[in-house]
Amino acid sequence: MAAGCSDNGDRGGRDPERPTELATQKLTWDACPAPSLQEGTGTAPSPLPGGTKWECSFMQAPLDYADPGGETIELALIRARATDPAKRIGSLIFNFGGPGGSGITGLPSFAKSFESLRSRYDLVSFDPRGVGRSEGVECQDDPELDAFFALDSTPDDAREEEVYQEGLKRFADACEENSGDTLPHVGTANAARDMDLMRQVLGDAKLHYFGISYGTELGGVYAHLFPKNVGRAVFDAVVDPTGSGEQGALGQARGFQLALNNFAEDCVKRGAACKLPGSSAKEIEDFITDLLARLDKKPIQGLGDRKLTQTQATNGIAQALYSKQYWPYLEQGLDEADGGDGGLLLALSDSMNGRDQNGDYSNLQAANAAINCVDDKARFSVEQAKAKLPEFREASPIFGPWLGWGLISCSQWPVPGTWEHPDVSAPGSAPILVIGNTGDPATPYAGARAMAAALGKGVGVELTYEGEGHGAYSIGDACVKRTVDAYLLDGRVPKSGTVCP
Template sequence: MASAATAVAVLSAVAGCSDGGDAGGGTDRTRELAAQTLEWSACRAPSNEEGGGTAPSPLPGGARWECAFMDAPLDYAKPDGDTIELALIRARASDPAGRIGSLLFNFGGPGGSGITGLPSFAKEYEHLRTRYDLVSFDPRGVGRSEGVECEDDRALDAFYALDASPDDARERETYTNALKDYATACEKNSGAALPHVGTTNAARDMDLMREVLGDDELHYFGISYGTELGGVYAHLFPERVGRVVLDAVVDPTATAEQGALAQARGFQLAFGNFAEDCVKRGEACKLPGRTVAEIQEFVIDLLARLDEKPVTGLGERELTQSQAVNGIVQSLYSQEYWPYLEQGLDEADGGQGGLLLALSDSLNGRDQSGNYNNLQAANAAINCVDDKARFTAEQAEAKLPEFRKASPLFGEFLGWALMGCSQWPVPGTWNHPDVRAEGAAPIVVIGTTGDPATPYAGTRRMVESLGKGVGVEITYKGERHGAYNGGDPCVRDVVNRYLLEGKVPAAGTVCP
């Protein structure tokens, strides 16, 4: 989903058809911006707000990462007005003679940093680097691109520990007030950029990047929310679509409510697959229960107990019910995380919630020193600028029966999460994005059957929405969020041949 699993982290809303009010214009200033020369230099280490860590390591063969800033209009409806600085990162093609151009990446969120994301996945894309400069960026409002700022670290600790599934009038008031305080802090600390961080502007930024980087067409690899961003780009600039891959597809037809319901079903499906694996392993599984239903009841009971009384977490922090749900969700993104989920649930049942809390911290962008990056702040800002929906507490509560039916485990939390934008100071722009791209070059659209965050059904809807002859549907049978980075040889071969050789795969291809 556009918000991925962060919908359970209190503030998420599903991005969902308008131009956002920011239309481009052909002025002297826009031509000046398109002609700007980027000053590439060695990349510095990311700050705490950007996720922390060290500067990216050299690539195979000693190639170095380069970073630069690009100026873009703050408001594309006022191209002669203020500008915003957008941060880019690049690794040059290893075979300059065979170079096709730049391949631009967005790794999702919304709110994910391309500056930190691309180097972390560099090994997965090394083969693509033979013919492309690998390029990514922090979208406006994210990381180095004048990142949205909301509450400080101490306030965020309290915010994410908050009961996100209120049981009575007092808890509903507390929840509503917390959302209001968060939104107020975002407005106070984020300045003039807050109304302009939506997906339509990010798509226009990508077209400016294309031009500044010297490419006639945009070659693009979008994952999760990055598929929505890619679809919006294709709608705005169909004649400039080059070789485009959309992996882990957001359903472009879904409203906020429909998207949240789909996510509830998706995470419920993923948990069922996890529990089924546990049952098959018999006594080797640490969790009580001989059936999927019994394991689910164990987790429901554990969460109810945590609602009444949190358990020991990390340091002085306890594991609350909301943080436990976040930890479970984080573990369902990939089958590789299932052992941590099993261990974390077993330990929490015994009164030790450190592992589930650490998983929740990872989802929320908190490091071991207690510093939060701006992932969730940017996620909230982008979703709330995109999405028109503003649910009151009464409206969200009325939806709970449907959400509980969709997911006994996650429905309550995703139902209340509909309120995520209820207090936001900036109005939304669409009910769902317009991705119609008649006349665009073929776009490869990959869906994973067991994807919890962007359920498989959205793949076909993206293909249909792009228009006849544009979307090329590929299915990966697996349990993870995103197919290409899972390493499946079939998916890799299909994508690599398309991006490197221009060979469009047969529609309906199934991997493995």
């Protein structure tokens, strides 16, 4: 791996020295408390069907796997025990993506979708290092984050460029000041090593895994590092592991544009029931482009004393495209913003940024930045990003500039990156089921095929879902659920190239 020559504490090589003493630690499981502020607000998770209660614990892991006997950190875990202990296979570990998403809050939120799998698995998730309760990265305080997320991230002149760069610098400086000792060690390769330690501590001979979105990249890196330890694994909403960060952003521009077009086409088909102006998808998209241009010149009333800016509106639109279930909110939010009320689009943007109604932020975006910037080696200058903008605008007039300027988001970061792209080749691994959704905006469909090929012949098994949204299994399609459950519960590997529904 490229990580072998990096300077970020990720020097363990393909199969690093195991922290043998930590592998024998015994976990103490207790009733789960309410989520911490860094994980997001809420109440303690409710019992599952049948009365099964969620249990939480902490696992010790090396801060630096190059020094497995050195300083340790605590990783927060959550589990729900299998309903049929006599037929239990082991633990099924989940990562719901981000990077930066809390598994402690994510697993209970999505547990209903995975209830069938609990018949033979303990469902387990965790806050990866740098996330939530697991030594969560801290950067700016809540008022500072309000200002940061309101920045114009698609600057139009030299002064706006300077202001944007200054904002990125203040954010990075705050991360270094508040979490500098942790930042070099929160990369994906170390999170994968944490999962292998977790496998041992949980008493499993193999790692059974369900990765979603970024969780597929984490799973791919795990399979590369520990191919012989892979059990039954599913990757859903698949990140393309073969492209650079720039190529990933360009792919997202195309993916969000496709999803927006599908949303607009649906609006047109509903005729007068659609609140947005336009008799074609292009006219609706032109309306959105015009709305964003107006917001660039003059933000409108949002929530409380906060305004809706162009950047926040774009962020809110993207958030609503993650699921077809959000399309009615997107339509309503766009219609209201056209009339001067930006509250709904700002609420959608807040959701993307991890802000609750009380103005408190989780560490979702702080962890996202920390993990992405220690993984990705690229450091773009303003001039380099501007040179890429025509290609990004061609991919998406609406999302292209937003994602193109995003290339400079790590330019001020205090820790060097690790790789141009992760190595996920996993010769000798058990089959891994790789699910691609044809309408996925955030991890475009082509990524699934690239992941399956990169895992290697006989390892990556492709399953296609022809539909909308980010991911496939939790959408509830009967074909996808039947195929995945048959693999995870009974070990029946589908034919690669299977298409659902």
